[in-house]
Amino acid sequence: MARNEILTIPEIVGLDSRRQLVRIPPELDVPLTDRVRRIVDTAAFRRLSRISQLGLVSLVYPAALHTRFEHSLGVYRLALLVTKRLAYDPRFPQIVAPCEVNLFIVAALLHDLGHWPFCHPIEDLELPEVPSHEELVREFVECSEIAEILENEWAVAPKELIELIAGRATCPSKRLLASMLSGPVDVDKMDYLFRDSLHAGVPYGRHFDQERLIGSLCLNASGDGLAITDKGKTAAELLVFARYVMFSEVYWHHAVRAATAMLQRAFFHLYKTVELRQLFRMTEGELVAELSSAAKGKPAENLLEGLFGATRCLYKRVAQYSFFENGEIYRLLARRPYPWLVACSGNLAQVVTRETGTSIRPEEILIDAPPVKREVEFAVDVYFLKEDRYRPLAEVSPVVRTLAEKQFDDYVKRVRIFAHPRIAPRLRALPNLHELVCEAVSQTEAGL
Secondary structure, rough: HHHHHHOOHHHHHHHOOOEEEEEOOEEEEEEEEEEEEEOOHHHHHHHHHOEOHHHHHHHOOOOOOOOOHHHHHHHHHHHHHHHHHHOOOOHEHHHHHHHHHHHHHHHHHHOOOOOOOOOOHHHHOOOOOOOOOHHHHHHHHHHHHHHHHHHHOOOOOOHHHHHHOOOOOHHHHHHHHHHHHHHOOOOOHHHHHHHHHHOOOHHHOOOOHHHHHOOOEEEOOOOOOOOEEEEHHHHHHHHHHHHHHHHHHHHHHHHHHHHHHHHHHHHHHHHOOOOOOHOOOHHHHHHHHHHHHHHOOOOOHHHHHHHOOOOOOOOEEEEEEEEOOHHHHHHHOOOOOOOOOOOHHHHHHHHHHHHHHHOOHHHHHEEEOOOOOOOOOOEEEEEEOOOOEEEEHHOOOHHHHHHOOOHHHHHOOOOOEEEEEHHHHHHHHHOHHHHHHHHHHHHHOOOO
C-alpha cells in the first residue's frame, strides 16, 4: 500500500479537513466520516455511553465519570494519528494491505464493545462461568447491524475484527496491527492514561509527551510489532512512569480497592443466581439494579448498598502488605484464586471473633490481593539510527528496567485487609492481627 493511499483514507483525511467532527475532552476534534457515524449510532456502540470507564473510581475521585464511549472515540482518533505517522515508514505499506488499515481503524473504534459495567474487577475473579469481554465483542458484532456495516462499508470481515481485538492474530501484518492496538506502546494505553488522569483530576497520567511518542514510532526489526526511535526514548520512559503512578495513586488507591473488594464479594455471592449473558449486555444503571434486586435479604445486600445506596459506606483498611513490607504475608495471599481468598477471609472472621469476643460475619472482612493474572510487561525496542541497531528499552533505561520489567505488579498492587466500619477500629487495635492473618491462611490451606 503506497504512502499516498494511506493518506487518502477518509478518516485520516478527516484529521485535517475538519468537515465532520465531534469534540471530546480536552478540546480534541475527532473526525466522523459517514461510515464511522453509522457505527457510532448503533445501539451496541451507544450502550458504551452508559458505561463509565473507571466504574468505582468515582467513589474516590468524583469527577471520574467519563464513559467507554468517550474513550473509544479517543482511541480511534489516536489510531488515525499513529497510522498517519507510520505511512512515512517505508516498510509499513509493504507489510500492511489496504483492507488491513481499515481493519485497524475500526478495531480501535470497537475495541471496548464487549466491555460490561465493572468489567475488569469481575474478570479478575477468573470464575469459569464468566465469559471474557472478547467473547462478548463477537456477540455484539455478529448479532447487530455492525456486521453489515463492516462488510459493506469497510470491506472488513467481522471474524477478522474479533480476532484482532482478542489478540489472536497470527500473520506478521496482523501481529503488527495488534501491537498498535494493545502492546507496550499502544493507542489504548495512550488514551486511557491521559483521559483517566484528566477526569480524575490528577496530573500523573498526562506527564508524557504523546506527540513526541507518536512521532517516534517505527517498526521493529522483524516488522511484526512497534518500536520507537531513540528520539522517543524519554517519552516512552514517561509513559511507563505515568502508568506506574496511575496504578499506584488511582487504580489501586486503597479506597478504590475497598470499593472493588466489596463489589467483587457481592458479585461472587450472586453470580450463580443471575443470567450472566443478559447481565453483561446491560448498561451500568441496569446492572446495578439487577444485582441489587438479586441481593435482597442476602449478605451481598449491605455490600451493594454501601456502594450504590443513598449513603456511601466503604469498608476501612485495617492492614496492608506489600512485596517489601511484611513480604511473607504478602506472598501467602497474593495471586490466590478468588474462592480461596473468600474462604480465608471467612476463617479470619472466625479467629477475630474468637480473639475479640465480637461476633463478626464472614462478609464483614474482605481480603483484597493482586489477581492471578499479571499486567503486561513493557517490552519495546528502541531503534538507534546512527548505529542501525535495535536495543530493548529496558537495556538502555533504568526507569523502564525498574518499573516495567521487575515485577510491576508487586510495586503497585498490595494485599489489603478491609473491614466493615463497625468493626474496623477493633481490628486495627489488635496487637497480633498479623499472626491472626497467618492463622487464617493456615486454616484455609488445611481446608478448615
